[in-house]
Amino acid sequence: MKDISKRCGVSPATVSKALNGSPDIGEETAENIRAVAREMGYHPNANARALKTKRSNNLGVLFIDKTQSGLAHEYFSSILNSFKVEAERLGFDITFISRNIGGTSMTYLEHCRYRHCDGVVIASVDFYDPEVVELVKSDIPTVTIDHVFDNRTAILSDNIQSMHDLVKYVHSRGHRKIAFIHGEKTSVTQKRLASFYKTCAELGISVPDEYVKPAIYHDPESSARATRELLALNDRPTCIMYPDDYSFIGGMNEIEKCGLTIPDDISVTGYDGIHLSQILRPKLTTLFQDAVAIGREAAAQLVESILSPKTFIPKQIVIPGRVIEGASVKKLD
Amino acid sequence: MKDISKRCGVSPATVSKALNGSPDIGEETAENIRAVAREMGYHPNANARALKTKRSNNLGVLFIDKTQSGLAHEYFSSILNSFKVEAERLGFDITFISRNIGGTSMTYLEHCRYRHCDGVVIASVDFYDPEVVELVKSDIPTVTIDHVFDNRTAILSDNIQSMHDLVKYVHSRGHRKIAFIHGEKTSVTQKRLASFYKTCAELGISVPDEYVKPAIYHDPESSARATRELLALNDRPTCIMYPDDYSFIGGMNEIEKCGLTIPDDISVTGYDGIHLSQILRPKLTTLFQDAVAIGREAAAQLVESILSPKTFIPKQIVIPGRVIEGASVKKLD
DNA sequence: TTGTATGCGTTATCAT
C-alpha cells in the first residue's frame, strides 16, 4: 500500500480508503488507485487486517476428532462441503479447530481465540464435552448442527417429522411388524426413537421390546449383530429400519447370509439418503436428510450473527427431510 | 503482554522472550512470567505473530472444488484427515483454499498469499489447471499428491507396483482372461494401465482391446455401463478389475442383474481398500492404498520444507500399497 | 540478563 501511495502521489490512508470503496474519496483518484493496485499486483494482508479490525473473516469448523466418522460420514462431509461453499461465497475462510496444536494443547476455545475465528460451526462432536460447552458459552458466535444449546443458533434436521413419515410409509406398505435399530444415545436418537414409538402408537402398531435394538451409527458391525438378533426371533419383523444407510450394509450381509432376499423375504429402510443408498440394488428406501441445505443454512446464520451481532436473534432452524422411495420395502397384502 | 509486563514489573520484550523460551532470560523471572501469563489467561495472537514473523503456522489445503468427489471420496477424505492430524501435531493449522472468496474472485495463489499460508498441499484437482500450475511454480512450498511437478515434492501411491501385485494375484488364482475398467485419463490412470499391460505381458496373458474399458473414478454408473459391455462379450473375461471400490458397486448391481454370482460366475477386484470394500459380502479383493501414510507424509514433508527451506530437497515419496485378499476372486483350476 | 525502540500492513480517528 505504501508503494501504491507513492506511485499515485497520495497517502497510504487514501489508498486504504480507495481500495475499500470508502465514500469520501475522489472518483478519479479512487479509480486511478485501483488501477495501479491491480497493476502492481497488490493483495491485502489478512493478518494485518485482522489485527486492526478484529475481524478475521475466518470461520472455525469443529468436527469430530476421533478417527473416522467425522469426514468419513457422508452426511457430515456433505454438510461441511456445503458450509464451506456458502461461507466462501460470503467471504469467509474455513479453518479446522482442534486441541493439541503443536505439542502445547489448547482448548477449543483457546484455539478459536488464537486464530481469531469470527464464528464456529460445531457438528458431529460430543456436545457434552466440557470444552465444547465452554466454547458455546463463550462470546464467539456459534452454530450447532443437530443439537440445541440454550439461546444459541442451531440447524436441525427434522428427525421427528422424518421418522414419522418414514414409519408411516412403511405402514402404508402393509407392514405391522416393524423393528427399529437405533444409534447410540444422542438427542437425535432420542427424537427418532420417540417419533418411532409415537407414530406406531398413532397407527395402532404395537412394538415389542425385542423389536428395538441398539447399535452404533455408521458402524455396520453393530447393525449386523442387531440384525442377527432380529432374524433369530420367533416372530420376526417384516421390516427392519436401520440407523443409517451405511450401517445397513452390515444388515444386508447378514440378511443375505441367512438366504433371505430384500425385499421379498424382509423389508428394510435406511436413513440419510447418501449416494451409496441409491446405488445399491434394490435401491434403498430411506430418509433423505438435506445436508446441503443444512450446511448452507449454518453458514448463512453464522455469518449473519457475525455481521449483525446486535440485531441477530438466535434461532433454531429445522430443515425438512423426505422419504426416498426405493425398492427395499415390499408391498404386503 | 503489556498487562503481564506491568504485573511482573518487566518490559514487554522480556515477557515475549520468556514466553518463547528465549535462552537469555533469568530462570526465575521467566518462570514467574509464565505463571502470571497462565493466571491472566494469556494467549498469543496468531495474526500479530504472523504479521511480525512472516510465518502463519497455517497450511493451505487445495482439494477439489467440484461438487462431490473431493470430500466424498474416502481415499481423499482419509488423506485429508491424516494430513490434518500430522499437521496439527507439528503445530500447523489447516485452511481450505479456493477461488471466489466473497464475490471478489482470486486465484489459488492469491488466496494463499492473502492467508499467508506457509505451504499448501494439493490433491484431487485438475493438475493442468493454469491456476494450479501457477501456485506450484510460486515460491510457496507445495506438496502434491499422486502427481509430480518438476522439482517439487510429491507423495505418490505406488500405482505401478500395486497394479503389478494385483494382476499377479489374479493370475495366481488361475485367471487368464482379465478385464480392466480404468478411470479417466490422469497420470495415475496411465500408470495403472501401463502396469496392467506390462504385467500381463510378463505373465504371458494377452489382453484383447475389448477387455479394457474406460470409465470414471468414483462413478458407479460408468462402471456399470462398462460391466454391461464386458458381460455382453462372446468371450467373457473371468475377472473384472474395477477402477475403485466405490465404482465396483455399479458393476456389482449389473452382475447380479444378469443373475451371476461373485465370485462363482465371475471374479472382481477393486482399488483403494476403503472401509466399504471390507464390509461387502463377499469381501472385495482390492488394492489397499495407504491413505493415512500418504497424508502423514505429505504433512511431514511440507512442514520440513517450510522449516528448512535452505536444506530441503524436493523429493518424490512413494507409498507402497498392498493387496487385500477378500473373497471376490475365485480360484480357477 | 533486561529494556528500548522499531516495524510488520492495515485501518480508524481526527485534522486539514
Added chain:
DNA sequence: ATGATAACGCATACAA
C-alpha cells in the same frame, strides 16, 4: 476530498 498519525499485538536488533 485527502493526509498525518496512532494503534492493533508481537518479536527482534541493539543498547544498556
